[in-house]
Amino acid sequence: MAKIRLGILGGGNDSLIGILHRVAANMFEQFEITGGVFNVDHDKSLNFGERLGLDRSRVYKNLEEMIRQEKELPEDKRIQAVSILTPNFLHYPMAKQLLENGFHVICEKPLTTTLQEARILNEIQAESNSIFAVTYTYTGYPMIRQMKSMIANGEIGSIQKIDVQYYQGWINPLIHDKDKRSATWRLDPEKSGISCCIGDIGTHAFNMAEYVSGMKVEKILADLNYLYEDNPMDIDGTVLLRFGENVKGVLRASQIATGEENNFTVQIYGDKGGLKWEQENPNYLYLLKEDQALQVLKPGHAFLSDFSLEGTKLPPGHPEGIFDSMGNIYYGVAMAIKDKVKYTGAYPTLGDGLRGMSFIEKTVSSHKQGNIWIKMQD
Template sequence: MSKIKLGILGGGEDSLIGILHRVAASMFDRYEIVGGVFDIEHARSLSFGEKLQLDSKRIYRDLDHLIKEEAQLPENERMQVISVLTPNFLHFPMAKQLLENGYNVICEKPLTTTYEEAKILQKTQEKSGSIFGVTYTYTGYPMVRQMKTMISNGEIGEIQKVDVQYYQGWINPLIHDKEKRSNTWRLDPEKSGISCCIGDIGTHAFNMAEYVTGMRISSILADLNYLYEDNPMDIDGTVLLRFSEKVKGVIRASQIATGEENNFTVKIYGNKGALKWEQENPNYLYLLKEDQPLQVLKPGHSYNSDFSLEGTKLPPGHPEGIFDSMGNIYLGIANAIEKNTKFEGAFPPLAEGLRGMSFIEKTVASHKKGNVWIKMNDK
């Protein structure tokens, strides 16, 4: 079977996210990285492409050059899908141009810097018919997919409470230094959009809450923290959630949780039981039921769903992690490109990125209006 030809925008020498995507694309032997634009400076991009042992002729100066030169190649040699791994403000123009030229797209989150841009992107994708995946990475974990399946099957009953926490501490050393916080791109609205914490990690929590429960959040109330008056971007926040009048929840997100690394925890409580999952210990899914011992489910066992097992690459007892999670998303996109989609929720589509942008804007609006409830219904 011939491999899907993949191009990459961004994700160069010093990019953590670039490594994650390249490793993910190599899993399952479904993609071949053939070129791209890895850095804004062409010399650095060329140097990095050489380290990846790519043909220097396909390390392009910019996106315009890439589109022009790829069109000159025989159709069976051209890039079929391109990953956009650039800072947030470049997601929209790059993804839009790629869709308009017939490419399938894989895009980092947040999808764009505004909800209006995201709506334009959705219309562009609908017109193009291209596959578009947004890398809400954590939905690729086998035990997250097991959680989704168990909730869908009614194993914890009717959902009553949703509690999602995403705590990091990486901004803490920067935020208290005026010069450092002024020179960090994630705290620059021109490059990052209107939100830092909610836009970066709160959107993961929002997506996860809707992904595993299969429900849509109907309204939110937010309280954000900026810490310093000259800092225009939130770095901490709490968001109350209403799925319905009887189903409530909370998202707690922070980048100033001192000492925390990547503490993403998901807890779903039903009237017959509960499920808990922690990103830092991703191979354990905890099932709680009244008057029964705590159960611990792990990946790779036959008791798991087909959806969970499809994304499990190692025998039981062998840890799998975030590279595997992203790899499972790339697998889902590969299946879609080859019209071989197997499972509902195999990758986050553009529509989930659109919902994420709506959540970011409504969260900021709720805070600025005095911490009021705002409906999540899309415009």
Template sequence: MSKKIRLGILGGGGDSLIGVLHRIASSMYDSYQLVGGVFNPIPEENTGFAEKIGIPTNRVYNDFDTMIEEELKLPEDQRMQVVSVLTPNFLHFPMAKKLIESGFNVICEKPMTTSFEEAQILKETLDKSDVLFAVTYTYTGYPMVRQMKEMIASGVIGKIQKVDVQYYQGWINPIIHDAEKRANTWRLDPEKGGISCCIGDIGTHGYDMIEYLTGLEVESILSDLNYMYSDNKMDIDGTVLLRFSEHVKGLLRTSQIATGEENNFTVSIYGEKGGLKWEQENPNYLYHLTEDGPLKVLKPGHGYNSEFSLDGTKLPPGHPEGIFDSMGNIYKGVAKAIRKEEYHPGEFPTMNDGFRGMNFIERVVESHQKGNVWVKL
């Protein structure tokens, strides 16, 4: 039995949802062992959290730079092999860059950076190294998303004609209408969140999902964003028209002020022979539409699914699989790559996904600021 991969984590302490998600995901498949990190910038809370989750405090460091320095002093067979970056957006770039330069594999939350310029620098840094870099566009890990990808690639729905993606949340609604709250929310602060809130946070998921599933690349976009108040610097709602080619077009609708919505992420892709639809809030159902037959509903765990889908299925048919499983599949793919085992190219998003995602975010904002015009990617 091979030894577990030694994992370090930056951020994700306290009651952070993303921290819980990554820790549980990394524990699936028995591939990783969390050995330390920096969970909180406040020393006593940092060590207190480590003790709470049962991590030895000798490798829980007061700050990021100290972690790098001390880990590099350890023999190679003892130091962290991969580090997950779960900090606020503005810290992704400096941390990821130094990790790559120091020889650590990286699993980074999205958006990968706060600007396309930073993404370009990070990509150049990675190109000069031999480390692995993954970006956690979590939803690509769902078994039925992977089944959808395989069906499209094998021509089940024929040549793609139309793409329609919606990602609606409502969590910013009670914040945006209160001047004090919107001024003190880090996701609405350009210094911490970057150039975009809604598109940067959830729109980039939709964009990555479109290219992941279809194998197509968006050529140009036209966007219309909503900031709601003149003192708010970050978009909280937006619609983006997409052009893949002259005859293949699409739509990405995103909002964080869709009152009452929780995490309504839906993907519809239509080809000349049929269509496929998937909803994140009901992830076990993949709908296959055709003109000459009844609606088909595919579910995970059955033999009619692809090997790629079944490899990411942990439970028998009829048992729900959720977002923890989806993230766990991404960690599983990264583990295979670190161990130099054979893996499917769609098992985890890469630097290229993060790189294109940052370009998309900036072009969306540019299109809006220029008066809602078409902008090439």
């Protein structure tokens, strides 16, 4: 079948997230980058489009121009799906316009800056035929998908404890300087929303806890850290999780964990065993059992789950990383667009993004109300 024509909003120049999405989109040869708006400066956007080998007429000044001119093209020529790689405050207005005009959407997280905006998108998408993915990137790792399959198959028994941690230190050099913290867009509520740390990386951990366990968080209790009175955004936090009466967990997220790079770990314990995974060593899934030696599972072996193997592109012993993980999500979206979805969880949905926004708002609310338990369900 023909490749899906993809447009991109943002992600130009030396953007890390931009190259991650472009490589992922090309990985399974399911997408063809056709055009977009790569920068608010049109000249810079044109220069970047030329680097990608795009037709200058498909590099637009803004989203409105892109939608208008693409819809004037024959259906077999126009952009079909659009990736939103802009700062948080632009996610909602862009996604809304795209859904209302019939485009499929791949959106960076957090989905929006408010829960109400996420609800509106959910209502619009429910009435459309558009596929909508939110890039909780780490769900695409083969060994995370293996973990999900093993838990679903009962290999560690009934879940008793869930522990997710996401530690970074990147904001530490900025937060202690008043001018620097005031100039950082992630610490600006107008651009980032009500949360920095929980909104940026805590939602990854929340989504992962629900994704691999197959369970939903019922209640949360949060304790956040802002460090300075003039800083309106959390940069560290601990959230207690209740999945049920006897299934509890903890989510720890920090951007002031000095020296940490991207330390995301997932630990799930059942009554028959436990599973551990570390994002900085993503090819290793550790299986723990009572009175048995520690087992280390690696991707690419025939004894692993079909879901894990479908996301594995190299033979055993050849490392796969975050580009591959994002590529698996893009592949899942492509299969959905082409009506060939095989596995639940092949890509994070708008519903996952909506739930992430609910988690952000309830976490901040729990903290501000004096660290109290709050129900996740509306």
